[in-house]
Amino acid sequence: MTIAGRILRYIAFFWIAVLSFGTFYESFAHNHAFFLGFKQAAIKTGWYMPAFYCHIFASSVILLVGFFQFSEKVYNNKKLHRALGKIYVFGVLLIAAPGAYVMTLFVNRGTGVFISFFIQNTLWVAFTLAALLLIKKGDLDGHVKMMHRSYGLAFGAVTLRFYIWLFHVVGNGVNFDHNYIIIAFLSWVPNLILVEWINSKKRGPLTPNL
Template identity: 70%
Template sequence: MSIITKVLRLLAFLWVLLLSSGTILQYLVFSQNTVFLQIKKEAIQTGWYLPAFYCHIFGSSVILITGFFQFSKRVYNNRPLHKTLGKIYVFGVLFFAAPGAYVMTLFVSRGAGVFASFLIQNTLWVACTLAAWLLVMKGRIGDHKKMMRRSYALAFGAVTLRFYIWLFTTFGHGVGFEHNYLIIAFASWVPNLLLAEVINRWEGKRP
């Protein structure tokens, strides 16, 4: 592994750790006085949004960390650990994070384009995760690894979304500026998925 790759992996892990631990610590007290939940008061009053929100953020925080370690050779070569973390990841996506995201998407108030972006991302996430699980059950390990890269690339969209929000807010006109959130919504996961495809193709050409 080159030095550049190691640095990028370290930066990615720090972003994952910062986002996941920060989210858990911020919302573990289940207070509705946070800035984000204050914006979602009308959605919370429906009774659907808050349970879905907690399922999504806590589920996503756990799977972002467990999923990241799955790409470590040391973890991969430890078969019992790899299988355990894999089960946590798949279970977390299919039964907590993704269902929560579907409900939250119904309350998106930033236009049809943003709604479509989150809906497509979440559906692809479910499809790739389920496909990865079915492939490993059939013993198709190579295809399983490729599908898991796609799944995690979509999960990592939670990290890149926050990064772009920070970037646009700090150096741009903020997320409220016309079309900015639409750009951020698609930029948070489409490049991730394209990068996963590049890695899959590159690995497929290796001897």
């Protein structure tokens, strides 16, 4: 791997760690008081809070687990790779994605934002399930490509927060007309484009190269 590639991976891991550990700290220290302050109507339904915590906790673990799945050391340790893979796949399919669907119902940012998050979550489920089925069939290359796509969508949690921060710094925040819908699509569509480029550049058997 090139030096530039390693630097990008280290930067990605830094932001994954910040998001993941920040989520746990915020949950126990402040109970996400600022964010949840805007969700009082949703909270009163009784559906939102269980979905919220399922999604944010599972997604934090998934981001960390998924990152190391592309490590050559982890990949070559078959028992560890399978164990982490099960955590990732079933964490997405049974906890994080269902929670995200419920949260999407209460997004209150307009139809466009709802559509963006709904499509992202549905593709996340589809790619993750496809990755599981492909490895069961012994299609390693197809499995790795699907996992690239799945993780690209999971990484949308990181890019979403990056763009929210960026729009606050250089723009009018997330409440300006159409800004949030731009951020919603920007958080995952470029990720998938990058993943498809990476998949297209791979020749022969796909293997991790961390």
